[in-house]
Amino acid sequence: MKFIIAIIKPFKLDEVREALGAIGVAGMTVSEVKGFGRQKGQTEIYRGAEYSTNMLPKVKLEIAASDALAPQVVETIQQAASTDSIGDGKIFVLDLASATRIRTGETGDTAL
Amino acid sequence: MIRKILCGAGALGASMFVATAAWAQDAAAAAAPTVDKGDTAWMMTSTILVLMMIVPGLALFYGGLARTKNMLSVMTQVGAICAVAMIVWVGWGYTEAFGDGGNPFIASFSKALLMNVTPSTTAATFTSGVAIPEYVFICFQMTFAAITVALVLGSVVERMKFSAAMIFGVCWLTLAYFPIAHMVWAGNGFFFAKGALDFAGGTVVHINSGVAALVACIILGKRIGYGTEPMPPHSLTMTGIGTGLLWVGWFGFNAGSALEANGSAALAMMNTFVGTAAAGLGWMLAEKLAGHKPSALGFCSGIVAGLVAVTPAAGNSGPLGAIVLCFLTSFVCYLAVTKVKAKFGYDDALDTFGVHGIGGMCGAMGTGVVYSAALGGPSGDSWMGMGAQLLVQAETVGTTIVWTAVATVISIYIAKALTGLRVSPEVELEGLDIGEHGERAYNY
Numbered sequence: 200m201k202f203i204i205a206i207i208k209p210f211k212l213d214e215v216r217e218a219l220g221a222i223g224v225a226g227m228t229v230s231e232v233k234g235f236g237r238q239k240g241q242t243e244i245y246r247g248a249e250y251s252t253n254m255l256p257k258v259k260l261e262i263a264a265s266d267a268l269a270p271q272v273v274e275t276i277q278q279a280a281s282t283d284s285i286g287d288g289k290i291f292v293l294d295l296a297s298a299t300r301i302r303t304g305e306t307g308d309t310a311l
Numbered sequence: 312m313i314r315k316i317l318c319g320a321g322a323l324g325a326s327m328f329v330a331t332a333a334w335a336q337d338a339a340a341a342a343a344p345t346v347d348k349g350d351t352a353w354m355m356t357s358t359i360l361v362l363m364m365i366v367p368g369l370a371l372f373y374g375g376l377a378r379t380k381n382m383l384s385v386m387t388q389v390g391a392i393c394a395v396a397m398i399v400w401v402g403w404g405y406t407e408a409f410g411d412g413g414n415p416f417i418a419s420f421s422k423a424l425l426m427n428v429t430p431s432t433t434a435a436t437f438t439s440g441v442a443i444p445e446y447v448f449i450c451f452q453m454t455f456a457a458i459t460v461a462l463v464l465g466s467v468v469e470r471m472k473f474s475a476a477m478i479f480g481v482c483w484l485t486l487a488y489f490p491i492a493h494m495v496w497a498g499n500g501f502f503f504a505k506g507a508l509d510f511a512g513g514t515v516v517h518i519n520s521g522v523a524a525l526v527a528c529i530i531l532g533k534r535i536g537y538g539t540e541p542m543p544p545h546s547l548t549m550t551g552i553g554t555g556l557l558w559v560g561w562f563g564f565n566a567g568s569a570l571e572a573n574g575s576a577a578l579a580m581m582n583t584f585v586g587t588a589a590a591g592l593g594w595m596l597a598e599k600l601a602g603h604k605p606s607a608l609g610f611c612s613g614i615v616a617g618l619v620a621v622t623p624a625a626g627n628s629g630p631l632g633a634i635v636l637c638f639l640t641s642f643v644c645y646l647a648v649t650k651v652k653a654k655f656g657y658d659d660a661l662d663t664f665g666v667h668g669i670g671g672m673c674g675a676m677g678t679g680v681v682y683s684a685a686l687g688g689p690s691g692d693s694w695m696g697m698g699a700q701l702l703v704q705a706e707t708v709g710t711t712i713v714w715t716a717v718a719t720v721i722s723i724y725i726a727k728a729l730t731g732l733r734v735s736p737e738v739e740l741e742g743l744d745i746g747e748h749g750e751r752a753y754n755y
Contacts, residue, residue, distance in 0.1 A: 243543060245608055246662060247649025250541040 200295035200308065201269035205260040206234065206288040207280040212258050218279040219262070222271050225311065228261040238286030257288060263298055265308045344433055344442035353572035354447045360563025361454035365393045365461055368560050372553025372611070373465050376661045379545040380742025381469045382752035388473060389461045392480045396457035399484055401425055404456055405449050407489040408497065409434075415501035417490050425449070436570040443570060451567060456492070458564075459516045460484055465663035466524035470534050470739050472730050473747045479726040483523060487718035491515050491711055507707040508682055508700070510579065511568035513623025513674040514707055519715050521668020525659060526719040531732060533658035535739050547607050554611040558587060561618045565625035578689070579625035583618070586633035590617020593641030601649070609645075612666060616644040619670035624678040629687025636681050640673040672708055679704040 207215060212229065219227065233254040240253035264272045273290050281287055300310040370386040377385045396404070406422035413419040422428060434448035435441075460480045467476070494501040495515050502514075509515060534542070544550060565583045569576035594613025595605035620640035621633050628636065648665035659665060679701040682688040690696070726732055733739075738746030745751065 244603055244606065245543050246612060247653065248542070250543055 200298060200311070201264050201266060201272075202293040202295040203260075203262045203264060203269065203272055203276075204291040204293070205262070205276045205280070206232070206257050206290075207260065207276070208282065208287060209256055209258045211280045211282070211287075212260075215260065215276055215279040218275045219272065222275055223268065224262060224264065224272060226262075230259045230261075232257050232259045236286065236289070255286065263295055263311050265311060344435065344440050346433060346442055346444060347571070350436065350441065350571045350573075351443050351447055353576070354443050354451055354567060354570065357563035357567025358447065358451040358454055360560045360567070361451070361458065362560075364557050364560030364564065365454070365458045366390050368553050368556030369458065369461055370553070371549045372557060372615070373468065373661050375546040375549030375551075375553060376544045377468055378542060378742070379752065380744055382545060382744060383748055383750055384473070384743030385464075385468050387748060388464050388468065388471075388476050391473070392461050392464060392476060393457040395477055395480055396460050396484060397453055399481055400449075400453040400456050404484060404489050405452065407485070408456075408492040409448075409452065413493070413497075413499065415494065415499060415504065417493050418497055418499075434570075437575065438571060438573075441571065448570075452492070455512060455516060455564075456484060456488055459488055459512075459520045462516070462520035462663055462667055463523045463527060465661035466528035466659040467531050468660050469743065470733055471531055472732060472734050473743075475726040475730040475732045478729055479527070479722050482722035482725050483719060486722055487519060487523060487715045488515070490718075491519050491714060494710075495707070502703075502707045502710070505703050505706065506700070507703050508627050508678050509623045509675065509707070510626045510678075511565045511622045513619070513671050513678065514711050517619045517622060517667040517671030518675060518708060518711050519671075521664045521666070521671055522712050522715045523719040524663035525657065525668060526716050527723055528659050528664075529657050530720065530723045530727075533656075534660065535736060537658045538656070544608065547611075550611055551607060554614050558583075558614055558618060561587075561622075565622060569626055575626045578629075581630050582621050582625050582628055582633035585630050586621035586624070586628075586637035587614055587617035589634040590614065590620065590637040590641035593617075593638040594645055597642050597645040601645075612644070612648065612662070613641045616641045616666050616670045619644075619667055620674035620677065622671075623674045624681055627678050627688060627690075628681035629689075632681030632686045632688055636674065636677040640670050640677065643673050644670050675704050675708050676701065 216227070233256055235253050235255060238255060240251050240255060243250045243252060260276070262272060269292065273292060276290055297306060298310040299306050366389070370389040373389060374382045374385045401424065403420065403423050405425065406420050407417050410418035410420060410422040428445050428449065430444065430446065432445040433442035434445045436443060460483060463483065464476055492515050495503060495507060495509050497503060536542070562580055562583055566576040566580040569579055591610050591613040594609045594616065598605050598609045617637040617640065620637045624633055624636055644666050647669040648662045652659060652662070652665055680686065680697065682690045682700060683694060683697050684690050684692060685694050723732070734743060734746055
């Protein structure tokens with residue numbers, strides 16, 4: 200099993216979620232996060248006082264997927280979240296040691 | 312048009328000279344003034360409009376500019392000082408500013424606690440023989456005192472104790488506001504007698520509050536982290552709503568200052584529309600010329616700067632004069648807020664001095680120019696007399712600056728002696744909402 204963490208632009212969330220649904224991803228966890236990469240921050244000015252915000256809002260997806268599905272998940276997110284510009288985000292894939300469904304106690308791929 | 316206010320039973324609009332009580336009584340016997348129901352209804356409406364400028368207008372405008380942790384503190388200080396001003400006004404404020412007789416600096420205390428005021432006593436308007444009920448005049452002027460002292464607090468928010476703000480307010484009203492209101496607007500007032508033009512309070516309200524705000528914030532000191540950590544406004548949406556309420560309410564402030572529902576009020580209304588509009592656009596243009604984006608806060612700041620500038624000019628200028636005056640004032644205020652404040656490093660938190668102080672000075676001096684008939688103003692003179700008028704305006708502005716600065720120093724040190732003036736660093740860092748009021752503005 201793989202654990203996939205994707206940082207994407209917030210407005211791309213719906214597209215990504217639909218595309219993942221179409222390839223059979225049954226669930227995900229989404230959080231609003233802040234961070235920076237090559238995009239850097241932006242400058243805000245209030246009555247002449249300049250503040251540079253170096254953290255930008257992003258959305259973080261966490262998805263657990265079977266080894267078979269994982270490459271497809273990564274490809275789908277990459278395509279759906281891309282705008283061909285800096286700041287589109289990153290996808291990280293980790294090995295997942297185990298997964299347990301709390302309700303039934305099932306483990307492994309069947310718990311996903 | 313200059314206000315001709317001599318209050319009390321029988322005081323007539325025409326009585327420009329210091330009248331003895333006996334003279335006033337003779338005049339009253341000669342012709343009892345007419346109270347027009349239309350004028351009265353308009354003045355009652357205007358009075359309520361000015362209250363709306365303070366709560367919620369100014370409270371939201373200022374509150375939105377503060378940080379989240381100080382939102383309630385700002386709104387509570389504005390609301391409570393407004394309430395304090397009303398009580399003080401009844402106690403001694405009205406009589407100190409507009410009581411019978413007195414000297415060029417304050418009136419007599421014959422109307423303390425509103426003694427001798429009844430539903431049948433009247434206050435003169437600008438039209439000879441026409442008056443409004445004195446209670447209406449008292450209420451109208453009461454709202455002016457309330458908003459002026461609330462404006463001052465804009466520079467000292469996010470660090471001044473609530474108790475200090477209240478005590479400062481009482482002292483400052485007594486030492487600065489009431490005397491200056493008397494000097495500018497009462498029939499025997501020092502500036503009034505010289506012929507100073509201040510239709511709705513450019514000097515009394517804006518220069519007065521703006522200079523006091525500057526002096527107060529310098530004595531109080533900067534907020535912790537000022538200039539090193541970000542202090543962006545927590546809700547420009549609130550500030551935008553507050554701006555709208557201020558603009559709408561300002562029609563009561565300016566057009567109401569005609570004291571009648573007539574052509575002078577109509578002129579003031581016209582100018583309060585178009586002068587303000589020009590200033591709102593002017594500030595955004597200034598931002599654009601400085602290489603920035605035209606901003607929402609810029610629009611709001613320009614609107615307020617325009618309202619400030621048009622205040623003394625409202626009934627003293629033609630519409631074109633008001634447009635030019637307010638447009639130019641907006642640029643000057645932009646520079647004051649973005650460049651001058653940064654250069655000198657004082658922490659005028661919500662820019663009360665930059666917008667009201669500087670805007671008020673531009674408005675007061677500009678009124679001396681646009682008043683001229685040659686520029687479409689209602690003066691009888693064309694270019695003649697402009698120099699003399701400007702001299703009177705400058706003298707009024709200069710005296711007001713010195714007077715209010717001294718009064719503010721005294722008031723702040725009284726508040727400091729009684730309360731300590733400033734909250735502890737812990738309270739300041741955590742926010743005055745929790746530290747001073749035990750509440751949070753937003754519980755998500």
